[in-house]
Amino acid sequence: MSCHKKAYITTPIYYVNDIAHIGHAYTTIIADTLARYSRMSGLETFFLTGTDEHGQKIEESAKARGKTAQAYADEISATFKTLWDDFDISYDKFIRTTDEAHKKGAQKAFTTMHAKGDVYKDVYKGHYCISCETFFPVTQLVDDEFCPECGKSTTIVEEESYFFKLSKYQDRLLAWYEKNPDCILPRNKRNEVIRFVEGGLQDLSITRTSFDWGVKIPENLNDPKHVMYVWLDALTNYITALGYGEDEKDMDFWPARVHLIGKDILRFHAIYWPAFLMSLDLPLPKHIAAHGWWTRDGEKMSKSKGNVVNPREVADAYGLDNFRYFMLREVPFGGDGDFSQKALIDRINSDLGNDLGNLLNRLIGMSGKYFEGRVDSELVSRYYQKELDEVNASLAKLEPMLFEMQIHKYLEELWRPLTVANKSIDQYQPWRLMKEGREEEAMALNGLIAAILAKVSVMLHPVMPDVCSKIATALGFVIDNSSWNHLIQEHGLLEHFTIEKIPPLFPRIEVPLLEQAIPNDTQSKAPKPTQKEATTQKSEGIAMIGIDQFFQTSLKVGTIVDAQEVPKSKKLLLLQVDIGEENPRQVVAGIKEWYSATDLVGTQACVVANLKPAKLMGLKSEGMLLAAKDSNGLSLIRPETPKTAGTPIG
Ligand code: ME8
Numbered sequence: 001m002s003c004h005k006k007a008y009i010t011t012p013i014y015y016v017n018d019i020a021h022i023g024h025a026y027t028t029i030i031a032d033t034l035a036r037y038s039r040m041s042g043l044e045t046f047f048l049t050g051t052d053e054h055g056q057k058i059e060e061s062a063k064a065r066g067k068t069a070q071a072y073a074d075e076i077s078a079t080f081k082t083l084w085d086d087f088d089i090s091y092d093k094f095i096r097t098t099d100e101a102h103k104k105g106a107q108k109a110f111t112t113m114h115a116k117g118d119v120y121k122d123v124y125k126g127h128y129c130i131s132c133e134t135f136f137p138v139t140q141l142v143d144d145e146f147c148p149e150c151g152k153s154t155t156i157v158e159e160e161s162y163f164f165k166l167s168k169y170q171d172r173l174l175a176w177y178e179k180n181p182d183c184i185l186p187r188n189k190r191n192e193v194i195r196f197v198e199g200g201l202q203d204l205s206i207t208r209t210s211f212d213w214g215v216k217i218p219e220n221l222n223d224p225k226h227v228m229y230v231w232l233d234a235l236t237n238y239i240t241a242l243g244y245g246e247d248e249k250d251m252d253f254w255p256a257r258v259h260l261i262g263k264d265i266l267r268f269h270a271i272y273w274p275a276f277l278m279s280l281d282l283p284l285p286k287h288i289a290a291h292g293w294w295t296r297d298g299e300k301m302s303k304s305k306g307n308v309v310n311p312r313e314v315a316d317a318y319g320l321d322n323f324r325y326f327m328l329r330e331v332p333f334g335g336d337g338d339f340s341q342k343a344l345i346d347r348i349n350s351d352l353g354n355d356l357g358n359l360l361n362r363l364i365g366m367s368g369k370y371f372e373g374r375v376d377s378e379l380v381s382r383y384y385q386k387e388l389d390e391v392n393a394s395l396a397k398l399e400p401m402l403f404e405m406q407i408h409k410y411l412e413e414l415w416r417p418l419t420v421a422n423k424s425i426d427q428y429q430p431w432r433l434m435k436e437g438r439e440e441e442a443m444a445l446n447g448l449i450a451a452i453l454a455k456v457s458v459m460l461h462p463v464m465p466d467v468c469s470k471i472a473t474a475l476g477f478v479i480d481n482s483s484w485n486h487l488i489q490e491h492g493l494l495e496h497f498t499i500e501k502i503p504p505l506f507p508r509i510e511v512p513l514l515e516q517a518i519p520n521d522t523q524s525k526a527p528k529p530t531q532k533e534a535t536t537q538k539s540e541g542i543a544m545i546g547i548d549q550f551f552q553t554s555l556k557v558g559t560i561v562d563a564q565e566v567p568k569s570k571k572l573l574l575l576q577v578d579i580g581e582e583n584p585r586q587v588v589a590g591i592k593e594w595y596s597a598t599d600l601v602g603t604q605a606c607v608v609a610n611l612k613p614a615k616l617m618g619l620k621s622e623g624m625l626l627a628a629k630d631s632n633g634l635s636l637i638r639p640e641t642p643k644t645a646g647t648p649i650g
Contacts, residue, residue: 007038007045008253013052016076017061020083025311031260032089036462042481046253048241050095051077055230056130059213069213095241106236107218108245118279124161124205127154133230162207169275170201185289185405186334193270206232235273256285263290289405292336309339317513321464322348333405341512353506355418363449366430367499377447377493384448391417392491421452451493474500555649558607563597580646588621594634605636
């Protein structure tokens with residue numbers, strides 16, 4: 001972290017011509033995560049989001065709906081604000097470019113740039129894409145007409161316009177990129193920007209006269225038909241929100257620690273905005289971080305396809321924190337991401353359910369069974385210093401990853417301590433320690449697991465605030481700056497406490513909870529599940545089958561004749577199971593967390609005998625063992641009394 005004790009974090013301000021979709025939610029959730037982390041780590045933090053309400057595109061959308069631009073902007077802006085409020089986004093200010101204070105600040109910026117000699121009047125002649133609110137020279141158009149960004153037809157504009165001397169700043173911009181290798185993240189995006197600027201910058205038209213839904217240019221210019229170009233108006237929001245040109249009361253938050261944006265608007269933020277700031281003699285932002293694009297089930301989202309992912313629906317169905325975790329973990333920052341329910345369900349069941357939720361359940365189970373829920377950390381260091389060192393080493397790597405926008409790596413690294421915890425239980429086997437009268441060690445092991453859970457929940461809190469607060473409550477502490485200091489900075493442990501039993505945090509999800517997006521042309525033909533069908537599936541995860549279908553499964557009693565650990569796997573055992581055939585079947589089973597190889601040999605299990613062979617970690621598996629798993633762990637299903645190997649079940 002820099003020595004600047006304040007952190008200013010922003011999202012783009014969203015256009016009010018559409019309601020929020022997963023892309024908007026993604027940017028906002030990343031920014032929210034950074035803001036929450038900043039606050040937790042003791043920085044005074046200002047987190048800004050809001051709406052971009054001027055320009056030709058909004059004016060036309062409003063007209064098409066028979067509304068005034070202001071009424072239309074009020075309506076859509078409110079839907080963004082309500083969504084962020086419902087999502088508990090921790091913004092400090094929600095700015096609207098129709099706010100009076102913003103308009104005054106934007107005019108002040110215009111005046112300052114003008115006074116500096118950076119603004120002149122001329123005639124603009126060229127093509128304009130209303131959808132992108134961008135001017136394009138003919139050389140950049142597709143077939144001399146279409147927008148190179150969105151493919152829509154451009155309009156020819158010939159009007160009087162004020163220009164900003166962007167070309168004057170070309171060298172200073174290049175010097176800035178050069179001196180600040182992290183000013184644009186990910187770094188490869190910076191190279192793209194540099195190449196573009198090296199190609200030569202033309203002065204930028206910064207006013208329009210052919211419509212009037214915009215901020216008027218300053219009155220003293222005596223040119224009332226000019227409104228500001230929407231991007232000049234919009235970009236200045238980052239300083240007007242801090243009081244620029246008005247009371248300046250929060251300007252000490254400037255420069256921004258990070259402007260979070262999507263890659264589509266990098267040029268505006270990495271070229272125009274720093275040039276404007278240079279003209280205003282203001283410092284430049286520390287980082288401009290551009291993330292990639294979300295698609296759905298491999299396809300571009302669009303209203304006409306009807307496949308736009310509605311973030312509220314996803315969060316309602318799968319849980320807000322799960323959705324947040326998924327988006328941040330699934331895609332390397334800067335890369336494009338694909339939303340599919342399958343990927344989301346996998347993340348929830350596997351990372352969250354198996355690795356995190358299950359660990360808490362194991363701790364609740366062990367401390368309940370052996371110590372009436374008490375957990376005491378006093379002897380953790382005596383017995384488990386090695387594990388603690390490993391965990392603390394992982395945690396120490398995290399903070400820089402977050403502010404370098406390596407958020408997926410942050411989460412990946414944060415899962416290492418969970419692996420240490422799960423592995424320690426398997427290795428030290430609390431049930432064995434208790435059987436051998438080594439109670440002290442068993443208690444210390446619980447203390448270790450509790451400490452790991454506590455540390456992980458502190459560092460995961462910015463991503464999953466609600467879930468992590470629940471974990472902290474179960475462990476008898478509160479996540480805040482002082483617990484962050486104690487558990488993360490000072491490598492501390494939890495105090496003595498009695499664990500609180502809480503319901504499982506990540507109930508397993510068996511079937512998609514949302515209707516799949518259906519391409520428009522087949523929508524009418526596809527039978528939709530009735531509400532009742534959908535909820536039956538949801539609550540039980542079961543589809544009805546006939547008896548004949550059931551008997552297609554060949555179930556047999558098997559005797560486990562050999563069992564080995566699979567090297568490098570924390571979950572798998574390699575079993576040889578006699579099911580009455582000439583040779584035993586090789587079965588790879590994910591049961592190592594609950595059974596040791598030696599205990600299994602000679603026991604029986606129920607085997608699915610006609611599964612297509614599969615490969616797991618390169619090992620052939622020729623069957624599957626039936627098992628039942630709940631919050632207390634997993635048990636194999638076995639005949640009550642031994643049966644001859646190969647006996648059919650049914
Ligand atoms: O551009 N995947 O507003 P906007 C990922 N008002 N992110 C996406 C996305 C997708 N499919 N679609 C949109 C504007 N986004 C201007 C910004 S800032 C001074 C002015 C996200 O409503 C992404 O962050 O078109 C993108 O930059 C932003 O939404 C654009 O929102």
